[in-house]
Amino acid sequence: MDDWREQLRDARKRLGLSQRDMAARAGISYETVRKYEGGTRHPSRQHLGHIIDALQVDRGWRNRLLAAAGYAPDGLERRPDMDDWWMSVEDATAEIAAYPWPAFVLGERSEVITANAVAQRVWGVDLRTEFLDPVERNLLSIASNPRFADRCLNWDEAVTTILSAFKSYHLRPEDIENPTPYMEALMKHFLSGDPKYVGRLTEVWQKTPSDFPHRFRWCYPVVWDTPGVGVIRFRCLISGVNEPDGLNINDWIPTDEESWAVLRRVVQDTA
Numbered sequence: 001m002d003d004w005r006e007q008l009r010d011a012r013k014r015l016g017l018s019q020r021d022m023a024a025r026a027g028i029s030y031e032t033v034r035k036y037e038g039g040t041r042h043p044s045r046q047h048l049g050h051i052i053d054a055l056q057v058d059r060g061w062r063n064r065l066l067a068a069a070g071y072a073p074d075g076l077e078r079r080p081d082m083d084d085w086w087m088s089v090e091d092a093t094a095e096i097a098a099y100p101w102p103a104f105v106l107g108e109r110s111e112v113i114t115a116n117a118v119a120q121r122v123w124g125v126d127l128r129t130e131f132l133d134p135v136e137r138n139l140l141s142i143a144s145n146p147r148f149a150d151r152c153l154n155w156d157e158a159v160t161t162i163l164s165a166f167k168s169y170h171l172r173p174e175d176i177e178n179p180t181p182y183m184e185a186l187m188k189h190f191l192s193g194d195p196k197y198v199g200r201l202t203e204v205w206q207k208t209p210s211d212f213p214h215r216f217r218w219c220y221p222v223v224w225d226t227p228g229v230g231v232i233r234f235r236c237l238i239s240g241v242n243e244p245d246g247l248n249i250n251d252w253i254p255t256d257e258e259s260w261a262v263l264r265r266v267v268q269d270t271a
Helices: 003-014 019-026 030-038 045-055 059-068 089-096 117-123 155-167 181-191 195-207 257-270
Strands: 103-106 112-115 217-226 230-242 247-254
Touching: 003 030, 003 045, 003 059, 019 030, 019 045, 030 045, 045 059, 089 103, 089 112, 089 230, 089 247, 103 117, 112 117, 117 257, 155 195, 155 217, 181 195, 230 257, 247 257
Parallel strands: none
Antiparallel strands: 103 112, 103 247, 217 230, 230 247
């Protein structure tokens, strides 16, 4: 519990403040600050908050100090209005437009909402005229479509990532034996695809963990084959850009120079 005193003293000294300086900035007496750091008195949460306010450290540092002193962090209470931080679909679409790698906006149920030109060239689609229905655009719906599935050389791994998101969905974890109406619609599309992928779904589902990483930033691998051009190895980076609407930007970033070279050929050949 006393570790907070060392953290406070360290923060003060790093910022070049004396105890008297910090006391004056916090509106607290010098004797009180001296006793806090000396270990003869424990601050109230309010007084500690005033001191941290005076230091103007970042939220992470602030929360560590509060937690070390035995108080709940208040980072969420002190954050700015997040409505100004979130990206709309239009914002995200504009953001990814100039990326030199495939990038797309994905909803929390794995629906491709929009994709940049590079992604559409790699996939061989035109989303202005194809896959117009949201359910059709779901990654699970297209996972048994040979047009895409045959190009994904690590199909089991990629589908496991998709299924994990469904098995740990925060409103209701999905079960293919007792699916929600939405999941049932996705399965209808999936089951209409190539039987060789349909037959693998149950096996992959059984092996899929239900501990999906619900974080603002995480990644998964995709190995993509473009016949006649080559294989591209992507490190696919997911970044949350709108929590209320569940929007993420997916960046498929080539992992090596050979992959970049293949991607450039794909883009040039389809331009």
